Amino acid sequence: MKLLVVGNGGREHALVWKIRQSPLVKDVYCAPGNAGIATLADCVPIETSNIVELADFAQTIKADLTVVGPELPMVLGIADEFHRRELPIFCPSRTAAEIEGSKAFAREFMHRHGIPAPHYEICDSAEAAQAFVKKAPFGYPFVIKADGLAGGKGTLLVQDKSEAKAAVEQIMTDKKFGVAGAKVIMEEFLDGEEISFLVFSDGSRVVPMVSVQDHKRAYDGDQGPNTGGMGTVSPSTILNVDVHKQIMQAAIRACSTPAS
Template identity: 45%
Template sequence: MQILVVGSGAREHALCWKLSRDPGVRRVVCAPGNDGIGGHFSTIPVDAADPEAVLTLAEQHRIDLTVIGPEAPLAGGIADLFSARGRPIFGPRRRAAQLETSKAFAKDFLQRHRVPTARYRVCGDAESAVRAIRSGEFGDSLVVKADGLAGGKGVVVADTRAEAEAAIQVLMVDRAFGDAGSRIVLEERLYGPEVSFFVIADGEHAVPLVAAQDHKRIFDDDHGPNTGGMGAFAPSPLVDDAMRDRILGEVVRPVLYGLIIEGSPYRGVLYCGLMLTADGPQVIEFN
């Protein structure tokens, strides 16, 4: 089997390494890759966000399976295109991928399917967002999220309403992350430890992987703005067998079933960012 891994980061390097160790795999190619990956595997220049270009590459190199790492190709519909052309691909189609690519879509979806998550409001302009903050609907401390993809930096955990309003200025007025801030999600702030829970899904069934703890704040002692990640470790001691089963029952299975009945089965890795609150696990986001 020949496998194409799409992406250019450490995640893709790890995927190449692991996939290459399977006895049924004779070649792993990464596109576009990076210098580190290129020291061990073949790399091919390509615009990963251009589904047609990636499809052409897969056809030219007689790729048996394409594995997508980053979110941008999924948002661009690469899985839809490959599936339409009958080429095997590992990664969700565009609508299912909206769980990650649109915070507003994810929150509305969770509400429709009664999956535990924080109270929220979606705002399409800065004025309505500021009014919602000043109303005190979410208290003095709340969370402000850019709707679209922002490299893990579009979430602000505001300790005061003034900080939340400043985040609206940055996201919606200054457009620090471009169109990702055209809409924002305001959420009540949840309290408890965070865990990252992963499953491999085939559309209906889910196989859980090792849970992790991902630390996003830029400074020590969980201070400062969020980043794309300052470090992580696994397995998480917070997810024992009982908690794993609870997350599968209360979060993962309802999400997969909801996508089935909405006509968008999820195939790929589903990464559930969770807060373990006093009331149980609640979804913060999907990655």
């Protein structure tokens, strides 16, 4: 088999590293890759945003499967482009990708499917957001999230009214995250341990992966700005059988609907 991996981060290096060990695989290509990936795969200089050129390349080398890591090509519709050309791809379609492309969409989706989530309110103008801040019905601290993709940086925890007002101004008035901040989602702050739980799903069958604990803040003691992630451990030490069951049920509900 010939595989093409799209992306250039640590995630893609890990995927290429694992794919390389498969006895089924002969050639691995990566676009655009990095210095570590280059030791395991043939790197081709195509940017992850260039979905037409990526599809052209997959077609030329007759890739048996293309695996997409980053969010950008996914929200640009790389899966739709590949499906149109009948090229096999591991990546959700643009509609399914909306679940992460819009946090407002995701919150409403969870609400519709009875998936346990924090209390939230969606504000689609700076006026509505400032009015929410005036009332602050969730108390302080609470969470303000830009609706769209902001490279993992669009989530702000505000401690008081002045921080909340400043956050709304940054996101909605100064457009710090561009159109990603056209809407914001206000959420109650939840205390507890954060874990990541991943499953493979083909729309009906759901296969869980091992649990992971991420560390989002830049500095020790969960201080400093939010990042894409500063480290992980697996398994999580807080997952018991009950919690696992509840999470799997939520995952199955989410995966078995057309929007995933």
